[in-house]
Amino acid sequence: MSSATTEAGVGGIRRSRRRMLFEDERWxxxxxxxPTILLLGxxxxYPFVTGVMLSLSNARVGVPGEFVGFANFARLWNDxxxxKAVGNTFIYTAVTTVFKLALGLWLAVLLNRHFRGKALVRAFILLPFIIPTVLSTFAWKWMFDPTFSVLNWTFRTLGLIDTRINWLGDPDLAMLSVMIVNIWRGVPFYAISLLAGLQTISPDLHEAAAIDGARPWSRFWHITWPLLLPVTMVVVLFSVIQTFADFQLVYVLTAGGPANATHLFATYAYQVAIGTGLLxxxxxISLAMFPVLFLVVIIQLLYIRRVETR
Structure with a gap:
């Protein structure tokens, strides 16, 4: 009887300790x-640390390699x-971000109005963002094909060109083509995100400004844009990170060609590491983009905090 009582008492103490442990907010x-920390790790x-260790060695495919310090980074300065990949990445990110923001904001303002079939139009605009990147990029690659290009056929029908345009074979046109596809794919993300921000702005503010005689552009610049700016900065932040590290779209369209004219950080790193085996x-090359992205993120986060405080 006493042993059973003792076991019951010990079990009660353990349960109370466990309860007290989970009542402590820290534990x-x-x-x-x-679980989140485990998944992030x-x-x-783990991949980030492994990448750092690889960059500080002379490892190749099948060869562990030895520690060489910053020799790989020093070699990049003379490459x-x-x-070219660094310049392409900055130009690619800057140009596409500006156009995606402008077109996305324009679409968001249009979709914020009341008209028939508004829900259907919103769903349709999301299609470029929903379709898998590789699938949609293959469709664009066919559209840019010099022989079967629907763009060339359209331009020749309209009398704008006389000869076929090799969109992906010319270095300048190849970069322009890649930017066009990126803008086409990224505009829906901007439009829907900015539309969500527009719907949080009270219509009473616009009605009061209209009664005071403010024109539509003045209402947008002094009411809509300041209230939409925090959302815009967050959207731009995510877009810059994704565009700066873009890989699938460029690799499917040009694989960095022609003559390395469209290489970005990610595509050139893949070509060197996987194509030649120089891991x-x-x-x-992959880690070379990390300081730039880190600086961009810090600057934008500080600006976002400043805007929200204001």
Whole structure:
């Protein structure tokens, strides 16, 4: 009888300790966050650390390699293709971001109005963003084909051109084509995100300004845009990160060609690491974009906080 009582008492103490443990917010927070921390460690921290270790070695496919310090990064300074990829990445990101923001904001303003079939139009605009990147890019690659290009056929029918245009074979046109596809795919993300921000703005503000005699452009510039700016900065932040590290779209369209004219950080790193087997140099190219992205993120986050405080 006494042993049973003792076991019951011990079990009660354990249950009470366990209850007290989970009532402590610190232990409860750790218990809830531990699965997320484990996933982040496996899929983000571990690949990042492995990439850093590879970039500091002379590893190749099948060869572990030895520690060489910053030799791989020093070699990149004398690589003309890497310099071209750096310039392409900045131009590609800047141009596409500006056009996606302008077109996305224009579509968001139009979709914020009341008209028949508004829900259907919103769903239709999301199609470029919903379709898998590789699938839609293959369709665009066929449209840019010099022999079977629907664009060339259309331009020749309208009398705008006399000869076929090799969209992906000319270095300048290839970069322009890649930008067009990126803009086409990214505009829906901007439009829907900015539309959500527009719907949080009270119509009473516009009605009051209209009564005071403010014109539509003045109402947009002094009411809509300041209230929409925090949402816009967050959307631009995510877009810049995704565009700066873009791979699928460029690789399917041109694979970095012609003559390395459309290489970005990601495509050139893939070509060096997988195409030639130089894993260490490919890792160094990939990590070269990290300081730039980190700086861009910090600047934009500080600006977002400043805008929200204002």
């Amino acid at each position: 409860l927070a750790m218990a809830l966050l531990s 496996l899929f983000i921290a 003309p293709i890497f310099a 260490s140099e490919g890792a160094a």
